[in-house]
Amino acid sequence: MSTAKLSKLNKKQPVNAYEVIRRRIVSLEYAPGISLDEKSLVDELGLSRTPVREALIRLAGEGLIELEKNKGAKVSELNLQTLQTIFEAGDLIERAYTRLACLRRTDDDLASINEARLEFERDLNNQDVAAMVHSNTEFHLRIAAASGNKYFLESYRRILADHERIAQIWYSDIFRSDDRSANQKICRQHDELYQAIEQGDTDRAEAISIAHAHACKEGIRSSLSSGESLIADLNVQTEEY
Amino acid sequence: MSTAKLSKLNKKQPVNAYEVIRRRIVSLEYAPGISLDEKSLVDELGLSRTPVREALIRLAGEGLIELEKNKGAKVSELNLQTLQTIFEAGDLIERAYTRLACLRRTDDDLASINEARLEFERDLNNQDVAAMVHSNTEFHLRIAAASGNKYFLESYRRILADHERIAQIWYSDIFRSDDRSANQKICRQHDELYQAIEQGDTDRAEAISIAHAHACKEGIRSSLSSGESLIADLNVQTEEY
DNA sequence: TTGATTTAAATTGTATACATCAAGTATATT
DNA sequence: AATATACTTGATGTATACAATTTAAATCAA
Numbered sequence: 400m401s402t403a404k405l406s407k408l409n410k411k412q413p414v415n416a417y418e419v420i421r422r423r424i425v426s427l428e429y430a431p432g433i434s435l436d437e438k439s440l441v442d443e444l445g446l447s448r449t450p451v452r453e454a455l456i457r458l459a460g461e462g463l464i465e466l467e468k469n470k471g472a473k474v475s476e477l478n479l480q481t482l483q484t485i486f487e488a489g490d491l492i493e494r495a496y497t498r499l500a501c502l503r504r505t506d507d508d509l510a511s512i513n514e515a516r517l518e519f520e521r522d523l524n525n526q527d528v529a530a531m532v533h534s535n536t537e538f539h540l541r542i543a544a545a546s547g548n549k550y551f552l553e554s555y556r557r558i559l560a561d562h563e564r565i566a567q568i569w570y571s572d573i574f575r576s577d578d579r580s581a582n583q584k585i586c587r588q589h590d591e592l593y594q595a596i597e598q599g600d601t602d603r604a605e606a607i608s609i610a611h612a613h614a615c616k617e618g619i620r621s622s623l624s625s626g627e628s629l630i631a632d633l634n635v636q637t638e639e640y
Numbered sequence: 641m642s643t644a645k646l647s648k649l650n651k652k653q654p655v656n657a658y659e660v661i662r663r664r665i666v667s668l669e670y671a672p673g674i675s676l677d678e679k680s681l682v683d684e685l686g687l688s689r690t691p692v693r694e695a696l697i698r699l700a701g702e703g704l705i706e707l708e709k710n711k712g713a714k715v716s717e718l719n720l721q722t723l724q725t726i727f728e729a730g731d732l733i734e735r736a737y738t739r740l741a742c743l744r745r746t747d748d749d750l751a752s753i754n755e756a757r758l759e760f761e762r763d764l765n766n767q768d769v770a771a772m773v774h775s776n777t778e779f780h781l782r783i784a785a786a787s788g789n790k791y792f793l794e795s796y797r798r799i800l801a802d803h804e805r806i807a808q809i810w811y812s813d814i815f816r817s818d819d820r821s822a823n824q825k826i827c828r829q830h831d832e833l834y835q836a837i838e839q840g841d842t843d844r845a846e847a848i849s850i851a852h853a854h855a856c857k858e859g860i861r862s863s864l865s866s867g868e869s870l871i872a873d874l875n876v877q878t879e880e881y
Numbered sequence: 882t883t884g885a886t887t888t889a890a891a892t893t894g895t896a897t898a899c900a901t902c903a904a905g906t907a908t909a910t911t
Numbered sequence: 912a913a914t915a916t917a918c919t920t921g922a923t924g925t926a927t928a929c930a931a932t933t934t935a936a937a938t939c940a941a
Contacts, residue, residue: 436922447896449690452923456694460701462794469902469923488791491736495729550729553703554795677892688926693893710893710932887938894931901924908917 416446416454424463424474425563426529431477435464461560477564482619485565489558490612492551493539497592497608499546501601508545509597515541516589523582528570532563538589542596565619572622584614657687657695665704665715666804667770672718676705702801718805723860726806730799731853733792734780738833738849740787742842749786750838756782757830764823769811773804779830783837806860813863825855 420440423429440451459466466472500508515538522530536559543552573581588611595604661681664670681692700707707713741749756779763771777800784793814822829852836845 438922448923449895449897453694453697453894456697457701460698462790471923484789484791487740488736488789488795491732492795495732499728548725548729549703550725550795550799553798554729554733554791557794558791679892689893690925690927694924712893882941884941885939887936889936890934892931892933894929896929897927899924899926901922903922904920906917906919908915910915911913 414444414446416440416444416450417457419444420451420454421458421461421463422529424458425532425560425567427564427567429474431474431564434471434473436471462557463560475561477561481561482565485558485562486612486616489555489562490609492555492558493608493612494605496543496546496548496551496555497596497604498601499548499551500542501596501599501604503547504545504596504599508541509593512538512541512545512593512596516593519589520586523586526574528567528574531570532566535566535585536563542592545596569615569619569622572625573618576625581618585611588614655685655687657681657685657691658698660685661692661695662699662702662704663770665699666773666801666808668805668808670715672715672805675712675714677712703798704801716802718802722802723806726799726803727853727857730796730803731850733796733799734849734853735846737784737787737789737792737796738837738845739842740789740792741783742837742840742845744788745786745837745840749782750834753779753782753786753834753837757834760830761827764827767815769808769815772811773807776807776826777804783833786837810856810860810863813866814859817866822859826852829855 420429420435429435435455437448437451437455440455441448444451455464455466455472458464459472462475464472464474504512515534519531519534519538522534539559540552540556543555546552588607592604592607592611595607661670661676670676676696678689678692678696681696682689685692696705696707696713699705700713703716705713705715745753756775760772760775760779763775780800781793781797784796787793829848833845833848833852836848
Protein backbone atom coordinates (compact mmCIF):
# COMPACT_ATOMS: atom_id res chain seq x y z
CA MET A 400 0.00 0.00 0.00
CA SER A 401 1.37 3.38 -0.93
CA THR A 402 2.12 5.92 1.74
CA ALA A 403 -0.17 8.37 0.00
CA LYS A 404 -3.05 5.98 0.32
CA LEU A 405 -2.17 5.24 3.89
CA SER A 406 -2.01 8.88 4.88
CA LYS A 407 -5.35 9.40 3.25
CA LEU A 408 -6.84 6.58 5.22
CA ASN A 409 -5.20 7.67 8.42
CA LYS A 410 -6.25 11.26 7.98
CA LYS A 411 -8.82 11.39 10.72
CA GLN A 412 -11.89 12.89 9.15
CA PRO A 413 -14.19 14.46 11.73
CA VAL A 414 -16.39 11.70 13.11
CA ASN A 415 -19.95 12.83 13.61
CA ALA A 416 -21.25 10.92 16.61
CA TYR A 417 -24.86 11.62 15.73
CA GLU A 418 -24.55 10.41 12.15
CA VAL A 419 -22.64 7.27 13.06
CA ILE A 420 -24.91 6.19 15.90
CA ARG A 421 -28.01 6.97 13.87
CA ARG A 422 -26.78 4.91 10.93
CA ARG A 423 -26.03 1.98 13.21
CA ILE A 424 -29.50 2.10 14.68
CA VAL A 425 -31.23 2.43 11.32
CA SER A 426 -29.15 -0.37 9.82
CA LEU A 427 -30.12 -2.54 12.80
CA GLU A 428 -26.45 -2.96 13.70
CA TYR A 429 -27.66 -1.74 17.08
CA ALA A 430 -30.67 -3.98 17.60
CA PRO A 431 -33.94 -2.60 18.97
CA GLY A 432 -34.00 -2.73 22.74
CA ILE A 433 -30.28 -2.99 23.41
CA SER A 434 -28.73 -0.55 25.84
CA LEU A 435 -26.13 1.92 24.69
CA ASP A 436 -23.65 2.94 27.34
CA GLU A 437 -21.63 6.04 26.79
CA LYS A 438 -18.28 4.47 27.55
CA SER A 439 -18.58 1.85 24.79
CA LEU A 440 -19.65 4.49 22.28
CA VAL A 441 -16.81 6.77 23.34
CA ASP A 442 -14.30 3.96 22.90
CA GLU A 443 -15.69 2.92 19.52
CA LEU A 444 -16.01 6.41 18.09
CA GLY A 445 -12.82 7.84 19.52
CA LEU A 446 -14.62 10.92 20.80
CA SER A 447 -15.18 12.29 24.26
CA ARG A 448 -18.37 11.85 26.20
CA THR A 449 -19.69 15.33 25.40
CA PRO A 450 -20.45 14.87 21.68
CA VAL A 451 -21.65 11.34 22.33
CA ARG A 452 -24.07 12.51 25.00
CA GLU A 453 -25.30 15.32 22.78
CA ALA A 454 -25.85 12.85 19.95
CA LEU A 455 -27.86 10.61 22.26
CA ILE A 456 -30.05 13.54 23.30
CA ARG A 457 -30.73 14.38 19.65
CA LEU A 458 -31.54 10.78 18.84
CA ALA A 459 -33.88 10.60 21.82
CA GLY A 460 -35.65 13.65 20.39
CA GLU A 461 -36.14 11.73 17.17
CA GLY A 462 -37.47 8.74 19.03
CA LEU A 463 -34.73 6.37 17.90
CA ILE A 464 -33.49 5.85 21.44
CA GLU A 465 -34.98 6.27 24.88
CA LEU A 466 -33.19 8.01 27.70
CA GLU A 467 -33.92 7.36 31.34
CA LYS A 468 -32.46 9.65 33.95
CA ASN A 469 -29.37 8.18 35.56
CA LYS A 470 -29.96 4.94 33.66
CA GLY A 471 -28.57 5.56 30.22
CA ALA A 472 -29.93 4.96 26.75
CA LYS A 473 -31.52 2.07 24.94
CA VAL A 474 -32.45 1.67 21.32
CA SER A 475 -36.21 2.05 20.87
CA GLU A 476 -38.17 -1.14 20.54
CA LEU A 477 -39.61 -2.16 17.22
CA ASN A 478 -42.55 -4.49 17.48
CA LEU A 479 -45.73 -5.33 15.64
CA GLN A 480 -47.66 -2.56 17.32
CA THR A 481 -45.02 -0.14 16.08
CA LEU A 482 -45.61 -1.41 12.56
CA GLN A 483 -49.35 -0.97 12.80
CA THR A 484 -49.11 2.53 14.22
CA ILE A 485 -46.55 3.49 11.61
CA PHE A 486 -48.94 2.61 8.83
CA GLU A 487 -51.94 4.03 10.65
CA ALA A 488 -50.36 7.44 11.07
CA GLY A 489 -48.24 7.23 7.93
CA ASP A 490 -51.20 6.64 5.61
CA LEU A 491 -53.00 9.72 6.84
CA ILE A 492 -50.07 12.10 6.95
CA GLU A 493 -48.66 10.90 3.65
CA ARG A 494 -51.94 11.55 1.88
CA ALA A 495 -52.20 14.98 3.42
CA TYR A 496 -48.76 16.24 2.49
CA THR A 497 -48.89 14.61 -0.92
CA ARG A 498 -52.04 16.55 -1.82
CA LEU A 499 -50.54 19.76 -0.51
CA ALA A 500 -47.32 19.13 -2.41
CA CYS A 501 -49.31 18.95 -5.64
CA LEU A 502 -50.73 22.39 -4.94
CA ARG A 503 -47.67 24.15 -3.60
CA ARG A 504 -44.53 22.55 -4.98
CA THR A 505 -42.05 24.93 -6.55
CA ASP A 506 -39.77 24.07 -9.44
CA ASP A 507 -36.96 23.68 -6.93
CA ASP A 508 -39.08 21.22 -5.00
CA LEU A 509 -39.67 19.19 -8.15
CA ALA A 510 -35.97 19.13 -8.98
CA SER A 511 -35.14 18.10 -5.45
CA ILE A 512 -37.74 15.33 -5.45
CA ASN A 513 -36.60 14.01 -8.81
CA GLU A 514 -32.98 14.04 -7.69
CA ALA A 515 -33.83 11.77 -4.77
CA ARG A 516 -35.95 9.57 -7.04
CA LEU A 517 -33.00 9.03 -9.40
CA GLU A 518 -30.65 8.47 -6.50
CA PHE A 519 -32.94 5.71 -5.26
CA GLU A 520 -32.88 4.05 -8.66
CA ARG A 521 -29.08 4.13 -8.69
CA ASP A 522 -28.87 2.72 -5.17
CA LEU A 523 -31.29 -0.02 -6.13
CA ASN A 524 -29.22 -0.96 -9.19
CA ASN A 525 -26.16 -1.05 -6.95
CA GLN A 526 -28.07 -3.29 -4.54
CA ASP A 527 -26.90 -0.99 -1.74
CA VAL A 528 -29.57 -1.51 0.89
CA ALA A 529 -28.38 1.15 3.32
CA ALA A 530 -28.19 3.72 0.54
CA MET A 531 -31.65 2.71 -0.68
CA VAL A 532 -33.10 3.22 2.76
CA HIS A 533 -31.60 6.68 2.85
CA SER A 534 -32.59 7.80 -0.63
CA ASN A 535 -36.10 6.42 -0.24
CA THR A 536 -36.44 8.46 2.93
CA GLU A 537 -35.14 11.51 1.12
CA PHE A 538 -37.59 11.04 -1.74
CA HIS A 539 -40.58 11.00 0.56
CA LEU A 540 -39.27 13.72 2.86
CA ARG A 541 -38.74 16.06 -0.06
CA ILE A 542 -42.33 15.61 -1.11
CA ALA A 543 -43.36 16.34 2.47
CA ALA A 544 -41.17 19.44 2.40
CA ALA A 545 -42.89 20.55 -0.79
CA SER A 546 -46.18 20.57 1.10
CA GLY A 547 -45.04 23.80 2.71
CA ASN A 548 -46.17 22.55 6.11
CA LYS A 549 -43.30 21.91 8.49
CA TYR A 550 -45.51 19.99 10.91
CA PHE A 551 -46.37 17.41 8.27
CA LEU A 552 -42.71 17.29 7.30
CA GLU A 553 -41.50 16.74 10.85
CA SER A 554 -44.27 14.29 11.66
CA TYR A 555 -43.39 12.21 8.67
CA ARG A 556 -39.69 12.44 9.44
CA ARG A 557 -40.45 10.93 12.82
CA ILE A 558 -42.41 8.11 11.23
CA LEU A 559 -39.73 7.46 8.63
CA ALA A 560 -37.08 7.22 11.32
CA ASP A 561 -38.69 4.03 12.53
CA HIS A 562 -39.72 2.99 9.05
CA GLU A 563 -36.08 3.02 7.98
CA ARG A 564 -35.29 0.17 10.29
CA ILE A 565 -38.12 -1.86 8.82
CA ALA A 566 -37.21 -0.92 5.26
CA GLN A 567 -33.71 -2.21 5.97
CA ILE A 568 -35.17 -5.68 6.54
CA TRP A 569 -37.56 -5.48 3.64
CA TYR A 570 -35.00 -4.36 1.06
CA SER A 571 -32.58 -7.00 2.25
CA ASP A 572 -35.21 -9.64 1.70
CA ILE A 573 -36.00 -8.32 -1.76
CA PHE A 574 -32.43 -8.92 -2.83
CA ARG A 575 -32.21 -12.18 -0.93
CA SER A 576 -35.19 -13.52 -2.84
CA ASP A 577 -34.07 -11.72 -6.01
CA ASP A 578 -37.55 -10.25 -6.48
CA ARG A 579 -37.13 -8.04 -9.52
CA SER A 580 -40.82 -7.20 -9.78
CA ALA A 581 -40.84 -5.69 -6.31
CA ASN A 582 -37.97 -3.43 -7.26
CA GLN A 583 -39.62 -2.36 -10.48
CA LYS A 584 -42.87 -1.69 -8.70
CA ILE A 585 -41.27 0.68 -6.19
CA CYS A 586 -39.48 2.62 -8.89
CA ARG A 587 -42.56 2.81 -11.08
CA GLN A 588 -44.66 4.14 -8.22
CA HIS A 589 -41.99 6.68 -7.35
CA ASP A 590 -41.97 7.81 -10.95
CA GLU A 591 -45.75 8.02 -11.19
CA LEU A 592 -45.97 9.88 -7.92
CA TYR A 593 -43.38 12.38 -9.09
CA GLN A 594 -45.27 12.95 -12.33
CA ALA A 595 -48.58 13.42 -10.57
CA ILE A 596 -47.04 16.03 -8.29
CA GLU A 597 -45.42 17.71 -11.26
CA GLN A 598 -48.80 17.89 -12.98
CA GLY A 599 -50.53 19.02 -9.82
CA ASP A 600 -52.96 16.10 -10.00
CA THR A 601 -53.91 15.83 -6.35
CA ASP A 602 -56.31 12.92 -6.62
CA ARG A 603 -53.94 10.83 -8.70
CA ALA A 604 -51.02 11.62 -6.43
CA GLU A 605 -53.04 10.60 -3.40
CA ALA A 606 -54.14 7.39 -5.09
CA ILE A 607 -50.57 6.48 -5.98
CA SER A 608 -49.46 7.34 -2.49
CA ILE A 609 -52.06 4.99 -1.05
CA ALA A 610 -51.07 2.24 -3.47
CA HIS A 611 -47.40 2.76 -2.65
CA ALA A 612 -48.06 2.50 1.07
CA HIS A 613 -50.14 -0.61 0.47
CA ALA A 614 -47.40 -2.26 -1.57
CA CYS A 615 -44.92 -1.36 1.12
CA LYS A 616 -47.15 -2.88 3.76
CA GLU A 617 -47.61 -6.08 1.75
CA GLY A 618 -43.91 -6.31 1.02
CA ILE A 619 -43.02 -6.03 4.65
CA ARG A 620 -45.70 -8.52 5.61
CA SER A 621 -44.38 -11.14 3.21
CA SER A 622 -40.87 -10.29 4.25
CA LEU A 623 -41.74 -10.94 7.88
CA SER A 624 -43.56 -14.17 7.15
CA SER A 625 -40.74 -15.59 5.04
CA GLY A 626 -38.54 -17.79 7.10
CA GLU A 627 -35.39 -16.41 5.57
CA SER A 628 -35.96 -12.86 6.75
CA LEU A 629 -34.19 -11.06 9.52
CA ILE A 630 -37.36 -11.36 11.50
CA ALA A 631 -35.43 -12.05 14.67
CA ASP A 632 -34.48 -8.40 14.63
CA LEU A 633 -38.09 -7.51 15.18
CA ASN A 634 -38.67 -10.00 17.96
CA VAL A 635 -42.30 -10.31 16.99
CA GLN A 636 -44.82 -12.99 16.11
CA THR A 637 -45.80 -12.61 12.48
CA GLU A 638 -49.08 -14.37 13.01
CA GLU A 639 -50.56 -11.37 14.75
CA TYR A 640 -49.94 -9.02 11.92
CA MET B 641 -38.98 35.95 58.77
CA SER B 642 -38.21 32.76 60.62
CA THR B 643 -34.95 31.00 59.99
CA ALA B 644 -36.87 27.88 59.04
CA LYS B 645 -38.60 29.74 56.28
CA LEU B 646 -35.38 31.32 55.16
CA SER B 647 -33.53 28.03 54.99
CA LYS B 648 -36.38 26.64 52.96
CA LEU B 649 -36.17 29.48 50.51
CA ASN B 650 -32.43 29.34 50.33
CA LYS B 651 -32.34 25.61 49.87
CA LYS B 652 -31.31 25.56 46.27
CA GLN B 653 -33.77 23.27 44.59
CA PRO B 654 -32.31 21.66 41.47
CA VAL B 655 -32.88 24.03 38.56
CA ASN B 656 -33.92 22.19 35.44
CA ALA B 657 -32.45 24.12 32.54
CA TYR B 658 -34.77 22.49 30.02
CA GLU B 659 -37.93 23.27 31.97
CA VAL B 660 -36.97 26.87 32.71
CA ILE B 661 -35.89 27.74 29.18
CA ARG B 662 -38.92 26.02 27.69
CA ARG B 663 -41.29 27.91 29.98
CA ARG B 664 -39.67 31.19 29.05
CA ILE B 665 -40.07 30.48 25.36
CA VAL B 666 -43.67 29.33 25.67
CA SER B 667 -44.58 32.32 27.83
CA LEU B 668 -43.01 34.57 25.18
CA GLU B 669 -40.57 35.93 27.77
CA TYR B 670 -38.02 34.91 25.17
CA ALA B 671 -39.53 36.45 22.05
CA PRO B 672 -39.63 34.54 18.76
CA GLY B 673 -36.49 35.15 16.76
CA ILE B 674 -34.19 36.33 19.53
CA SER B 675 -30.84 34.64 19.93
CA LEU B 676 -30.00 32.70 23.05
CA ASP B 677 -26.32 32.64 23.89
CA GLU B 678 -25.10 30.05 26.33
CA LYS B 679 -23.22 32.46 28.55
CA SER B 680 -26.32 34.53 29.37
CA LEU B 681 -28.35 31.42 30.11
CA VAL B 682 -25.57 30.01 32.27
CA ASP B 683 -25.37 33.26 34.25
CA GLU B 684 -29.15 33.51 34.67
CA LEU B 685 -29.73 29.88 35.61
CA GLY B 686 -26.65 29.43 37.74
CA LEU B 687 -25.72 26.21 36.00
CA SER B 688 -22.73 25.19 33.94
CA ARG B 689 -22.74 25.12 30.17
CA THR B 690 -23.24 21.36 29.95
CA PRO B 691 -26.86 21.14 31.17
CA VAL B 692 -27.70 24.35 29.32
CA ARG B 693 -26.34 23.01 26.05
CA GLU B 694 -28.17 19.73 26.54
CA ALA B 695 -31.40 21.61 27.20
CA LEU B 696 -30.91 23.61 24.00
CA ILE B 697 -30.41 20.41 22.01
CA ARG B 698 -33.62 18.98 23.43
CA LEU B 699 -35.53 22.16 22.67
CA ALA B 700 -34.18 22.17 19.14
CA GLY B 701 -35.52 18.65 18.78
CA GLU B 702 -38.94 19.96 19.76
CA GLY B 703 -38.66 22.79 17.28
CA LEU B 704 -38.86 25.56 19.85
CA ILE B 705 -35.38 26.81 19.02
CA GLU B 706 -33.10 26.50 16.04
CA LEU B 707 -29.44 25.59 16.34
CA GLU B 708 -26.86 26.55 13.78
CA LYS B 709 -23.42 25.00 13.98
CA ASN B 710 -20.93 27.34 15.60
CA LYS B 711 -23.54 30.08 15.69
CA GLY B 712 -25.66 29.31 18.70
CA ALA B 713 -29.39 29.15 19.19
CA LYS B 714 -32.35 31.35 18.39
CA VAL B 715 -35.96 31.05 19.39
CA SER B 716 -38.05 29.77 16.49
CA GLU B 717 -40.00 32.36 14.58
CA LEU B 718 -43.75 32.57 14.91
CA ASN B 719 -45.49 34.19 11.97
CA LEU B 720 -48.75 34.00 10.13
CA GLN B 721 -47.61 31.12 8.00
CA THR B 722 -46.84 29.23 11.18
CA LEU B 723 -50.40 29.86 12.33
CA GLN B 724 -51.88 28.61 9.10
CA THR B 725 -49.75 25.47 9.04
CA ILE B 726 -50.51 24.79 12.69
CA PHE B 727 -54.23 24.73 11.98
CA GLU B 728 -53.79 22.91 8.70
CA ALA B 729 -51.88 20.03 10.29
CA GLY B 730 -53.58 20.32 13.65
CA ASP B 731 -57.09 19.90 12.27
CA LEU B 732 -56.20 16.66 10.54
CA ILE B 733 -54.15 15.07 13.27
CA GLU B 734 -56.55 16.12 16.00
CA ARG B 735 -59.47 14.50 14.23
CA ALA B 736 -57.48 11.33 13.67
CA TYR B 737 -56.32 10.79 17.24
CA THR B 738 -59.67 11.87 18.66
CA ARG B 739 -61.48 9.16 16.72
CA LEU B 740 -58.90 6.59 17.76
CA ALA B 741 -59.10 7.69 21.37
CA CYS B 742 -62.84 6.98 21.32
CA LEU B 743 -62.12 3.44 20.21
CA ARG B 744 -59.11 2.63 22.35
CA ARG B 745 -59.14 4.72 25.51
CA THR B 746 -58.73 2.78 28.73
CA ASP B 747 -60.28 3.76 32.04
CA ASP B 748 -56.89 5.12 33.07
CA ASP B 749 -56.85 7.27 29.95
CA LEU B 750 -60.27 8.65 30.81
CA ALA B 751 -59.21 9.46 34.36
CA SER B 752 -56.06 11.12 33.08
CA ILE B 753 -57.96 13.19 30.52
CA ASN B 754 -60.55 14.28 33.03
CA GLU B 755 -57.88 15.24 35.53
CA ALA B 756 -56.35 17.62 32.99
CA ARG B 757 -59.79 18.94 32.08
CA LEU B 758 -60.51 19.84 35.71
CA GLU B 759 -57.05 21.30 36.14
CA PHE B 760 -57.73 23.61 33.19
CA GLU B 761 -60.98 24.77 34.76
CA ARG B 762 -59.17 25.56 38.00
CA ASP B 763 -56.42 27.44 36.18
CA LEU B 764 -59.03 29.39 34.25
CA ASN B 765 -60.82 30.37 37.46
CA ASN B 766 -57.49 31.48 38.88
CA GLN B 767 -56.88 33.50 35.73
CA ASP B 768 -53.42 31.92 35.58
CA VAL B 769 -52.59 32.15 31.89
CA ALA B 770 -49.35 30.18 32.00
CA ALA B 771 -51.01 27.38 33.94
CA MET B 772 -53.94 27.39 31.51
CA VAL B 773 -51.61 27.01 28.58
CA HIS B 774 -50.02 24.04 30.26
CA SER B 775 -53.18 22.27 31.39
CA ASN B 776 -54.85 22.84 28.02
CA THR B 777 -51.85 21.20 26.37
CA GLU B 778 -52.05 18.33 28.83
CA PHE B 779 -55.75 17.83 28.15
CA HIS B 780 -55.25 17.48 24.43
CA LEU B 781 -52.04 15.47 24.72
CA ARG B 782 -53.71 12.96 27.00
CA ILE B 783 -56.43 12.42 24.44
CA ALA B 784 -53.73 11.95 21.83
CA ALA B 785 -52.00 9.47 24.13
CA ALA B 786 -55.28 7.57 24.47
CA SER B 787 -55.24 7.04 20.71
CA GLY B 788 -52.60 4.40 21.27
CA ASN B 789 -50.56 5.79 18.39
CA LYS B 790 -47.32 7.38 19.50
CA TYR B 791 -46.78 9.05 16.13
CA PHE B 792 -50.03 10.98 16.42
CA LEU B 793 -49.12 11.81 20.00
CA GLU B 794 -45.68 13.10 19.13
CA SER B 795 -46.87 14.94 16.04
CA TYR B 796 -49.47 16.74 18.05
CA ARG B 797 -47.00 17.46 20.82
CA ARG B 798 -44.85 19.20 18.23
CA ILE B 799 -47.78 21.26 16.99
CA LEU B 800 -48.85 22.16 20.52
CA ALA B 801 -45.36 23.35 21.35
CA ASP B 802 -45.84 26.21 18.93
CA HIS B 803 -49.52 26.51 19.71
CA GLU B 804 -48.69 27.19 23.35
CA ARG B 805 -47.00 30.44 22.44
CA ILE B 806 -50.09 31.55 20.53
CA ALA B 807 -52.44 30.39 23.27
CA GLN B 808 -50.46 32.53 25.69
CA ILE B 809 -51.48 35.60 23.70
CA TRP B 810 -55.04 34.47 23.18
CA TYR B 811 -55.74 33.65 26.84
CA SER B 812 -54.17 36.92 27.91
CA ASP B 813 -56.52 38.78 25.61
CA ILE B 814 -59.53 36.87 26.90
CA PHE B 815 -58.85 38.12 30.40
CA ARG B 816 -57.89 41.58 29.19
CA SER B 817 -61.27 41.95 27.47
CA ASP B 818 -62.99 40.04 30.28
CA ASP B 819 -64.71 37.75 27.77
CA ARG B 820 -66.55 35.31 29.98
CA SER B 821 -68.36 33.61 27.12
CA ALA B 822 -65.08 32.59 25.51
CA ASN B 823 -63.98 30.96 28.75
CA GLN B 824 -67.24 29.13 29.15
CA LYS B 825 -67.15 27.94 25.57
CA ILE B 826 -63.71 26.37 25.95
CA CYS B 827 -64.68 24.56 29.13
CA ARG B 828 -67.95 23.37 27.68
CA GLN B 829 -66.23 21.98 24.60
CA HIS B 830 -63.63 20.27 26.75
CA ASP B 831 -66.41 18.71 28.77
CA GLU B 832 -68.37 17.60 25.74
CA LEU B 833 -65.27 16.19 24.13
CA TYR B 834 -64.44 14.23 27.23
CA GLN B 835 -67.94 12.81 27.40
CA ALA B 836 -67.94 11.82 23.74
CA ILE B 837 -64.66 9.97 24.23
CA GLU B 838 -66.00 8.32 27.35
CA GLN B 839 -69.06 7.13 25.42
CA GLY B 840 -66.93 6.07 22.46
CA ASP B 841 -68.94 8.30 20.12
CA THR B 842 -66.36 8.82 17.38
CA ASP B 843 -68.44 11.02 15.10
CA ARG B 844 -69.53 13.31 17.89
CA ALA B 845 -66.03 13.53 19.32
CA GLU B 846 -64.68 14.44 15.91
CA ALA B 847 -67.39 17.06 15.42
CA ILE B 848 -66.63 18.65 18.77
CA SER B 849 -62.95 18.53 18.02
CA ILE B 850 -63.53 20.37 14.76
CA ALA B 851 -65.74 22.94 16.48
CA HIS B 852 -63.17 23.41 19.22
CA ALA B 853 -60.39 23.99 16.72
CA HIS B 854 -62.63 26.42 14.85
CA ALA B 855 -63.41 28.38 17.99
CA CYS B 856 -59.74 28.45 18.82
CA LYS B 857 -58.94 29.75 15.35
CA GLU B 858 -61.60 32.45 15.59
CA GLY B 859 -60.51 33.46 19.06
CA ILE B 860 -56.93 33.87 17.97
CA ARG B 861 -58.00 35.76 14.87
CA SER B 862 -60.01 38.29 16.88
CA SER B 863 -57.22 38.43 19.43
CA LEU B 864 -54.75 39.31 16.71
CA SER B 865 -57.00 41.92 15.11
CA SER B 866 -57.72 43.65 18.40
CA GLY B 867 -55.41 46.56 18.91
CA GLU B 868 -54.90 45.74 22.55
CA SER B 869 -53.37 42.37 21.93
CA LEU B 870 -49.76 41.39 22.28
CA ILE B 871 -49.66 41.23 18.53
CA ALA B 872 -46.20 42.73 18.46
CA ASP B 873 -44.93 39.44 19.76
CA LEU B 874 -45.99 37.80 16.54
CA ASN B 875 -44.49 40.42 14.26
CA VAL B 876 -47.12 39.76 11.65
CA GLN B 877 -49.70 41.65 9.64
CA THR B 878 -53.14 40.58 10.71
CA GLU B 879 -54.67 41.64 7.42
CA GLU B 880 -53.17 38.63 5.68
CA TYR B 881 -54.72 36.15 7.99
C1' DT C 882 -12.98 58.02 3.47
C1' DT C 883 -13.30 53.51 1.82
C1' DG C 884 -11.86 48.96 1.41
C1' DA C 885 -9.46 44.92 2.48
C1' DT C 886 -6.50 42.40 5.62
C1' DT C 887 -5.00 41.24 10.09
C1' DT C 888 -5.65 40.83 14.87
C1' DA C 889 -8.20 40.40 19.02
C1' DA C 890 -12.33 39.17 21.52
C1' DA C 891 -16.11 36.44 22.20
C1' DT C 892 -18.71 32.30 21.34
C1' DT C 893 -19.21 27.63 20.42
C1' DG C 894 -17.31 22.64 20.16
C1' DT C 895 -14.67 19.15 22.60
C1' DA C 896 -12.15 16.89 26.28
C1' DT C 897 -11.64 15.77 30.93
C1' DA C 898 -12.11 15.97 35.88
C1' DC C 899 -15.23 15.83 39.64
C1' DA C 900 -19.90 14.83 41.89
C1' DT C 901 -23.81 12.14 42.23
C1' DC C 902 -26.60 8.16 41.64
C1' DA C 903 -27.73 3.05 40.89
C1' DA C 904 -26.73 -1.61 41.26
C1' DG C 905 -24.32 -5.43 42.85
C1' DT C 906 -21.35 -7.67 46.48
C1' DA C 907 -19.84 -8.69 50.80
C1' DT C 908 -20.32 -8.75 55.57
C1' DA C 909 -22.70 -8.82 59.80
C1' DT C 910 -26.55 -9.76 62.60
C1' DT C 911 -30.60 -12.31 63.73
C1' DA D 912 -29.56 -19.69 56.23
C1' DA D 913 -31.88 -15.41 55.39
C1' DT D 914 -32.26 -10.63 55.62
C1' DA D 915 -30.52 -6.22 56.10
C1' DT D 916 -26.98 -2.89 55.99
C1' DA D 917 -22.73 -1.01 54.42
C1' DC D 918 -19.47 -0.81 50.94
C1' DT D 919 -17.56 -1.11 46.40
C1' DT D 920 -17.96 -0.45 41.60
C1' DG D 921 -19.58 1.24 37.55
C1' DA D 922 -22.23 4.61 35.10
C1' DT D 923 -24.48 9.00 34.52
C1' DG D 924 -24.89 14.22 35.58
C1' DT D 925 -22.32 18.48 36.10
C1' DA D 926 -18.52 21.70 36.07
C1' DT D 927 -14.56 23.45 34.03
C1' DA D 928 -10.51 23.73 31.08
C1' DC D 929 -8.90 23.77 26.40
C1' DA D 930 -9.42 24.02 21.14
C1' DA D 931 -11.51 25.79 17.10
C1' DT D 932 -14.50 28.83 14.86
C1' DT D 933 -16.88 33.10 14.20
C1' DT D 934 -17.48 37.96 14.72
C1' DA D 935 -15.81 42.49 15.55
C1' DA D 936 -12.51 45.69 15.73
C1' DA D 937 -8.37 47.78 14.36
C1' DT D 938 -4.79 48.71 11.25
C1' DC D 939 -3.02 49.78 6.87
C1' DA D 940 -3.26 50.77 1.85
C1' DA D 941 -5.45 52.89 -1.97
